[in-house]
Amino acid sequence: MKLYKGDEIMLMDGIKIIQSKNVWIDESFQEAQLEIKGNKIIKIHPYGMIRPTADYGENYILPGFIDIHDHGCLGGDANHADFEFLSKWANYLPQEGITRFLPTTSTAFFDALEESYRMLGAFIDSKYDGAKILGMHLEGPMISEKYRGSHNPKLLLKPNVETFKKWQEMSNNHIKMITIAPENDENYEMTKYCTEHGVVVAIGHSAATYQQAKEAVEAGAKSFVHTFNGMSGLHHREPGVVGAAMDIEDAYAEVIADGVHVDFNAVRILGKAKGKDHLIAVTDSIWAKGCEPGIYPKPDKGVNIVIDEHNVVRLETGSLAGSTNRLNVMVRNLIDEAKLPLEMAINAVTCNPAHLLGIGNQYGYIKEKYIADFTVVNKQFDVLETIVDGIVVYSK
Numbered sequence: 001m002k003l004y005k006g007d008e009i010m011l012m013d014g015i016k017i018i019q020s021k022n023v024w025i026d027e028s029f030q031e032a033q034l035e036i037k038g039n040k041i042i043k044i045h046p047y048g049m050i051r052p053t054a055d056y057g058e059n060y061i062l063p064g065f066i067d068i069h070d071h072g073c074l075g076g077d078a079n080h081a082d083f084e085f086l087s088k089w090a091n092y093l094p095q096e097g098i099t100r101f102l103p104t105t106s107t108a109f110f111d112a113l114e115e116s117y118r119m120l121g122a123f124i125d126s127k128y129d130g131a132k133i134l135g136m137h138l139e140g141p142m143i144s145e146k147y148r149g150s151h152n153p154k155l156l157l158k159p160n161v162e163t164f165k166k167w168q169e170m171s172n173n174h175i176k177m178i179t180i181a182p183e184n185d186e187n188y189e190m191t192k193y194c195t196e197h198g199v200v201v202a203i204g205h206s207a208a209t210y211q212q213a214k215e216a217v218e219a220g221a222k223s224f225v226h227t228f229n230g231m232s233g234l235h236h237r238e239p240g241v242v243g244a245a246m247d248i249e250d251a252y253a254e255v256i257a258d259g260v261h262v263d264f265n266a267v268r269i270l271g272k273a274k275g276k277d278h279l280i281a282v283t284d285s286i287w288a289k290g291c292e293p294g295i296y297p298k299p300d301k302g303v304n305i306v307i308d309e310h311n312v313v314r315l316e317t318g319s320l321a322g323s324t325n326r327l328n329v330m331v332r333n334l335i336d337e338a339k340l341p342l343e344m345a346i347n348a349v350t351c352n353p354a355h356l357l358g359i360g361n362q363y364g365y366i367k368e369k370y371i372a373d374f375t376v377v378n379k380q381f382d383v384l385e386t387i388v389d390g391i392v393v394y395s396k
Contacts, residue, residue: 014038016390018374019047020056024063024350025366027276027343034061036372039389044368056376059384063350063364064099064373065327068177068357069137069225069254069282071104073289078103078136079116080287086123090130092290094386094394096283096326097349097375098131100363102177107140107151114170121172130393131386134357135176138167139225142190143205144181147230150321151205152302159190168199175199176357179225181206182216195220200356202254205230206241213244223252223356226284227270228262229320246273252356254282255348257333258325260312267338276341280356281330281348286322288313332381 019033031047071077073092076085081103093101105116117136124133140151142159157163159180168175177200185191191201203213204225209232213221224231224245232240245253246269253274257267261284271279283289288296288307295316296305304316311324327349334345354364362371372390377383386394 015042016054017045017050017052018054018056018061018387019052020061020376021047021058023061023366024346027347029060034366034372034374036390039372039391041366041368041370041372044366056384058379060377060379060381061366062097062346062375062377063366064371064386064388065097065331065349065375066134066353066357066363067093067098067101067283067327067349068280068353069104069139069284070098070101071106071139071285071322072287073285075287075291077287078105078120079108079112081116081119081123083119083123083126086120087128087130090128090133091393093131094388095383097328097377097383097386099373099375099386099388099393100132100134102134102137102357104137104139107143107148107155109155113141114167117167117171117175121170121174124174125172130388132388133174134359135174136171137177137179138175139179139204142178142180142184143230144184144207146207147181147205147232149205149230149319150303150305150315154302159185161190161193164190164194168197177202177223179204181208182219182221183208183212185216188216188219191216191219191221195222198358200358203231203241203244207232208241208244210239210241210243210247213241214248217244217248217251221251223254223280225254226261226282227253227255228266229256246270249275250278252278252280252352254280256284256323256325257281257330257338258323259333259337261320261323264333264337264339267334268340271334271338271340271344276344276347277352277355279344279348280352281327281334281345283325283327283330284323285325286313288322289324289326291324328375328377328381328383335381 022029023032035043351364376385
């Protein structure tokens with residue numbers, strides 16, 4: 001028996017019991033039964049101990065997926081969002097198993113950026129269904145010109161604490177993560193300020209040397225954005241940002257595991273370097289996810305975006321410009337294509353992003369007293385059901 005979206009099948013006192021022969025607990029699949037009350041897991045029982053509300057058989061019950069780098073879908077994005085689109089976006093993401101995410105803005109004209117910060121902040125404080133927003137991720141404009149990718153070079157800005165303070169106030173204090181080029185961060189002041197105020201600093205779109213990246217991590221930076229893409233590469237006489245991402249043990253490294261942005265052999269090398277506790281899979285999906293192939297003008301960026309017949313997104317120059325990836329497919333790719341261990345692939349979308357964001361004591365695991373976010377998949381990692389705060393928000 002399954003729970004279906006909108007169903008209110010409960011036991012006494014609003015308790016739900018779900019079970020499977022494959023529940024992801026302590027980095028292994030176990031036969032177990034989960035007792036849920038409200039939005040919390042209150043008890044883990046042996047499989048079959050209590051008559052269940054939902055039995056998923058051999059299918060996998062995983063902690064809910066978290067995407068920390070997601071720009072948009074269905075023609076909309078974080079830069080141009082209104083309440084209607086944000087609601088649509090939040091309800092779309094559970095199809096790929098996402099239960100929590102960071103809407104990610106990119107470089108744009110400052111007045112437009114500031115309006116998007118206000119809009120996102122107000123929406124986060126409202127009531128809405130679907131995947132829940134953990135905060136905002138600012139990717140640009142405080143990045144390097146050399147590795148800007150599709151970001152408009154005329155709109156880039158050096159890291160500036162006063163500007164960030166203004167933006168954080170506009171967002172109702174909901175900026176949770178920011179990508180910067182540390183070589184432009186004088187005395188790492190921006191990095192230090194954000195770290196002291198609970199905002200995750202990530203290194204990305206950066207021409208930094210290995211030493212500069214290392215110093216930024218020492219100043220508080222915690223992660224590397226879409227590793228290999230938009231950063232100085234690994235060279236035997238200058239390891240660059242890529243070398244720092246691979247070498248600094250406690251730093252997290254994002255990867256877009258689609259075989260387009262990064263060759264799967266490179267994904268495997270990165271995974272071996274980071275281990276099971278510091279690799280994070282991200283979609284980096286943009287408005288193009290769910291759109292038809294074609295040429296799409298983006299005047300605010302000063303570029304045209306091309307979606308090809310394989311749903312790969314590029315500039316007209318051929319440079320990659322985001323993705324249409326789905327997070328459950330990233331997990332499958334890490335296992336089947338990059339040949340990385342199961343626990344590394346699952347951690348990359350559950351507990352690792354939770355720990356990066358400082359919420360690993362509530363999310364990312366199936367444990368008693370944790371939030372009841374679950375992604376139910378089959379053995380091919382096709383999403384069958386997504387549960388947020390103990391409520392089914394997607395059912396295939």
